[in-house]
Amino acid sequence: MAATVPFNGLADSGTKLIKEVAASSSATVSFIHGTSDVVFDSTFDVYEFHFINIHPATNDVEFGFKATSNGSDFGISTTATFNFSYQAEGGSNSSTYGYNDTYDSHGNTGLVNMLHSVGNGNDECCGGRLRIYNPSSTTFVKHFDSRISNLHQADLIQEANSCGYVNTTSAITGLQFAMSSGNIDSGTIKLIGYRT
DSSP states (O other): OOOOOOOOSSOSSEEEEEEEEEEEEESOEEEETTSTTOOOSTTOSEEEEEEEEEEESSSSBOEEEEEESSSSOBOOOEEEEEEEEEEETTOSOOEEEEEOGGGOEEEEOSOEESSSOBOOSTTOOEEEEEEEEOTTOSSSOEEEEEEEEEEETTTEEEEEEEEEEEOOSSOOOEEEEEESSSOEEEEEEEEEEEEO
């Protein structure tokens, strides 16, 4: 049996950091296959985006994504469900786990929310990850899941989880990230490829 070799380039299995983008007063951050060294095709089985210290310019906004199959038109119909838990910063034992269908996507072509209400205070931001599975498939819809931790604008720590599918059998060639209103003031998004 052959020894496992660390991933480097296009080995049979492993992980690779594909692209890292630092946002700075950015209306959107896009990762499109074939542009700026982005790989988003059948090279990897799973693609994962990591969000690090994503800070909005506007208070009380959501953070989400849209998909494209041609590299320019973002907003493929997407269906997703969303749940959350939170704990008050002040230690008042005000904690909740819940489901709010307001944040679900029902064949939505707009921004697919991955969290509920991040603040724009100096210490407020969000972090987490989004995974999308086999985006190059031309047979099946494209499943995804996300898990985000954010400092809610009402001084709550919130964990938000979502999952769903981008409803197309065409290959997805990229994702675009944005706030529901205003710019991404700062933060880093990393694209990682996994081959199993």
